[in-house]
Amino acid sequence: MATYKKRGYKPKTKKEKEEVVEENSTTAEVFNTLDEGASKTEEWVVKNQKYIIGVIGAIALVVLCYLGYNKIVAEPKAKDAMNEMYTAKKYFDDAVSGVSSDSLYNMALNGGEGKYGMLDIINEYGGSPAANLANYYAGMSYLNLKDYQNAVTYLSDFSSDDKMLGPIAKGGIGDAFVQLEQNEDALEYYIKAFNANVNDFTTPLYLMKAARVAIDLGQNEKALGYLKRIKSEFSTSTEATQADVLIGKVEASL
Missing domain, CATH: 1.25.40.10 (Tetratricopeptide repeat domain)
Known part of the structure; x- marks a missing residue:
C-alpha cells in the first residue's frame, strides 16, 4: 500500500532505502523505455522519409486534382447542362398548362427544335444537378403519358x-x-x-x-x-x- 511521504523525507531503515532505490530504478527504466521508443520512431521517420513525402505528395495531388476538376470541368459542365434544360423545361411547363400536352411531354422527354430533351440531359450530364432534376421532369412526363413503369424508374432516381x-x-x-x-x-x-x-x-x-x-x-x-x-x-x-x-x-x- 502506498504511503504519503513529506518533502525532504530521508529513508532511515534498510527497507525504506531499498524501496527508494527500487522506485528510482523503475522511474529510470520508464524514461529509458520512452527514450528508446522516441529514438526508434525518429529512426523509422528518417529511414522512410521518402515514402512519407511521397504519400503526402500523392494526397496533395489528389486534392488539387479534385479541386481543379470541379473548377475546370464539373462547374462549367453543370452550367451547360442547366442551359440545355431550358427548352425541355418549357415544353414540360406548356404541357402542364394542357395545350397539346401529350406531344409536349414527349418533346420534354426527347427534345425538339435541335435542343436536348430530359433524357438527353440525363445521359449526357449524368451526376450533375441538372441530370438529377431532369429525372424528376422525365418521371412526371412519363406519369402523365401513362407510362407508369418508366415514371417509377425516373422518379426513383431523383433526390x-x-x-x-x-x-x-x-x-x-x-x-x-x-x-x-x-x-x-x-x-x-x-x-x-x-x-x-x-x-x-x-x-x-x-x-x-x-x-x-x-x-x-x-x-x-x-x-x-x-x-x-x-x-x-x-x-x-x-x-x-x-x-x-x-x-x-x-x-x-x-
Whole structure:
C-alpha cells in the first residue's frame, strides 16, 4: 500500500532505502523505455522519409486534382447542362398548362427544335444537378403519358430536399403504383410523401391518398388516423371537406 511521504523525507531503515532505490530504478527504466521508443520512431521517420513525402505528395495531388476538376470541368459542365434544360423545361411547363400536352411531354422527354430533351440531359450530364432534376421532369412526363413503369424508374432516381419537389416526386411514385395495381407499394410512397415535408399543400394531399389506398387494403384503422390528422391539422384544406364522409364510412366499418 502506498504511503504519503513529506518533502525532504530521508529513508532511515534498510527497507525504506531499498524501496527508494527500487522506485528510482523503475522511474529510470520508464524514461529509458520512452527514450528508446522516441529514438526508434525518429529512426523509422528518417529511414522512410521518402515514402512519407511521397504519400503526402500523392494526397496533395489528389486534392488539387479534385479541386481543379470541379473548377475546370464539373462547374462549367453543370452550367451547360442547366442551359440545355431550358427548352425541355418549357415544353414540360406548356404541357402542364394542357395545350397539346401529350406531344409536349414527349418533346420534354426527347427534345425538339435541335435542343436536348430530359433524357438527353440525363445521359449526357449524368451526376450533375441538372441530370438529377431532369429525372424528376422525365418521371412526371412519363406519369402523365401513362407510362407508369418508366415514371417509377425516373422518379426513383431523383433526390431532393426541396419542400415541394421532394414530396411530389414520392407522391408521383405512389400514383404510378396505384395505376400498376401495386397498392401496398403505393401506400408506402404516399407515407413517404406526406412525411417528406409538412406543409398545407402536399401533406393533406398525400394523407388523403394514403387514406384511400389504406381503405382499399382493408387497413381501416390506419386510414382513420390519416383522415383525422387532416381534420385536426389541415382543417382549411380541400381534403378536409372530403374527410368527414370518409371518416363516417371507415368508423361504420370498424
